[in-house]
Amino acid sequence: MSVQTRPPPRELPIAEQTALRRAERLCAWTLFWMSLVSAMMFVSMGGSQAMKTALIEDLLSIIPASTFLVASWFRRRGVDMEYVNGRERAFNVNFLISAVALSGVGLALVYEGVHTLLSATRPVVGTVLIGDFVVWQGWLMIAALAVSAVPPIILGRKKLALAKALSLKPLQTDADVGRADWLTALAGIVGVVGIGFGFWWADAIAALVIAGSILHDGATNLRGAVRDLHDAKAQALTRDRAHSVTDQLCQAIIRLPWVHGCTVRLHEEGLHLSGMVYLGNSTLTVEQLEAVRAAAQKVSWRIDQIDVSLTQTVACTNQRRTPRS
């Protein structure tokens, strides 16, 4: 018995390769800064629920960045006799892990926030000694939270710009988590300031707001990850509409003089798009098959593996899905 391996995935264009390297560097910096920030938060943390929640969010933001790095390394190893279909889905697994982690912790934090609120637990914020001067620990916590917001703001902006320019969806998720990070820090500051005013519940409410934002992030990513693992319709970077490449591919194929009509079904495999092209022709030669693939590859660097099939029920240029036989 012999095993046929899939051809290696298309090389990324130079610009995208560079972007991916830059994204990896940004993720490495994220690991470095968020570890530092988490250590600082841990040292200055008092009994504030909001601050504890913010610390957990900071620790969490390490997960997408580190899984991105692992996924990127794993993907580069390409096709072999074990991974006969290649490793392009490494980034999809990256999504899933981040999403499950985010959702799980979001749920746990919502529970803790509600519990604190219902049991009316008052946060303990003590004092710290700076030189010979006694300072309310809340000030230190506010300072730590403010500092903790800086790296995610800077790194997040860079990641978002990179993700938008080069359509790197995993990086978009990472940037979203970064946004949740600094929002968390802001809400944490509100909570600590509230404690200082004697509003013990302000802290728990701020923690709940943060937990809600984490849970929202987690649920959105989880939905995206489940979609992608089901080879669902390819989506644009922002996930609010279908990927424009699907339409462009259909248009490009219909322009081939011998094509009677076509329908396209594309799904995402990490950075690439692969799928089926259904032609309304009754026969197909090897040369015609190669012509379709060549036309597809010209449409976008993202298009990788295209299989061609024949069917009688194509709609020329519309997106109506051809039923599976």
Add this chain to the structure above:
Amino acid sequence: MFATILRRLAITLILLGTGCTPYPRDTTDSSEDAARFGMAVGVSADPPYVVVAPDGSVSGSDTEIVVRFAKAHDFRVRWVVGGHEPLMEQLENARLQLVIGGHADGSPWESRVGWSKAAPVRPTSQAPLAMRRFAVPPGENAWHVLLDRYLVAHESAR
């Protein structure tokens, strides 16, 4: 949501910046109650630092620190003698302003109430130096700062 957070933060900072309010404040006015009605101090026997005589009178190095603190701020002191556990429960609900004596390291109360800075005491001339700390109610920020400032400035607490 973001806009709401920013607005609330701005209002809070304006209130702070104009200095129209003492900050940080207590959740249940421990500082004000101490000034108006005297401070209620939970006393749990812990000789030689906290000694409770059969007639109910209290003495010991910890009580002396409390008396000096009260004198410095013109507070009257009301001693509430009892078991450690019920006293701590009252403290957690801010019905006492302090609990002295009977605190053990690693007890479940460590994270549930606030702790003062530890002051060095030598209960008798032969006894070794011990670091003594007092339990304060959670969420009583101004009260906690007031106590710690006194302990650091006048009792060499660290």
